[in-house]
């Protein structure tokens with residue numbers, strides 16, 4: 001099954017490139033660890049026994065397949081036929097668990113004794129901690145000190161799941177610093193430690209590995225559309241931070257020329273550098289954390305801080321395959337502002353009884369915009385996660401004035 005999805009684009013090439021993008025731009029000290037990972041990916045990802053165990057965990061522990069839901073009220077309001085792929089129903093509340101389980105199983109195959117992970121908002125940290133607990137591995141999660149403060153409930157969840165959370169006080173004290181710290185840890189013990197990376201970013205083979213583990217979203221959604229809707233969607237829409245839920249949803253549709261694909265980035269407060277996290281829309285080519293991709297940087301190549309109301313989209317780079325898919329024209333990328341996403345979130349919650357993550361709400365807004373321009377169309381939205389984790393921010397925004 002995985003082979004089919006890989007064959008559809010034929011990428012990455014042997015050097016981990018998606019056209020001009022991707023590759024492996026790392027200090028020499030990291031090369032042995034990446035070589036070992038590359039070996040593991042080639043040896044185990046298509047292996048029948050690995051796949052059987054992965055599929056078993058997805059089914060009996062994660063709760064897959066996740067539902068495909070017809071959003072009937074949104075359909076009526078938008079004058080379209082709107083379907084939701086419900087990753088919010090997956091264990092721990094988002095798509096990230098698919099990747100975390102897959103990588104933890106791979107870590108065991110490679111003989112690693114411990115899992116390390118980085119996290120920004122805490123979602124990948126929680127997924128990694130849960131997967132490590134389930135599969136009997138100790139887990140250490142690096143998290144910027146600022147994020148530890150901002151995302152206290154997720155810190156507690158990770159600790160209850162048995163993980164050690166390490167606040168990172170260097171650098172920008174957020175996600176980028178946490179990734180750097182995790183890489184340092186990994187270099188010091190590449191054989192005993194497995195670094196579970198949380199999105200389709202970083203040096204080869206991570207973008208490929210994460211895509212293959214997340215493609216289950218699109219494979220299920222494609223089959224469910226055929227069965228429940230009686231045909232493929234005219235368009236599939238997903239939010240893009242690092243790009244893992246989007247590439248997972250899109251990839252199995254790449255060969256369907258009639259299916260348009262739209263990725264929606266975080267437009268934040270607007271177009272100014274530092275006001276958004278829309279690396280595909282506003283970024284320029286450069287190297288970030290091991291990959292040649294589109295990044296938000298100033299004229300001197302300094303990576304800039306980003307802004308988004310959604311912590312999960314708040315990253316200054318994007319997975320290299322998305323940069324390639326944009327340049328090739330196969331996928332269209334646009335953005336939704338903070339206010340637009342919050343508005344779409346409120347509408348979905350009230351109309352469908354589903355509180356999506358603020359990240360996912362960016363996709364809902366993109367879908368609504370598409371429906372307005374294409375009346376009567378059949379639309380598939382990737383609902384990447386649930387919004388419970390966003391309550392503190394929703395209290396300060398949408399609920400302000402509710403008393």
Ligand SMILES: *Cc1c(COP(=O)(O)O)cnc(C)c1O
Pocket residue numbers: 094095096123124198199200239240241242243244245246312313357359360384385386
């Ligand atoms: C982390 C997260 C995202 C963004 O990450 P991608 O790798 O771009 O998918 C989107 N939605 C939710 C719910 C998340 O937790």
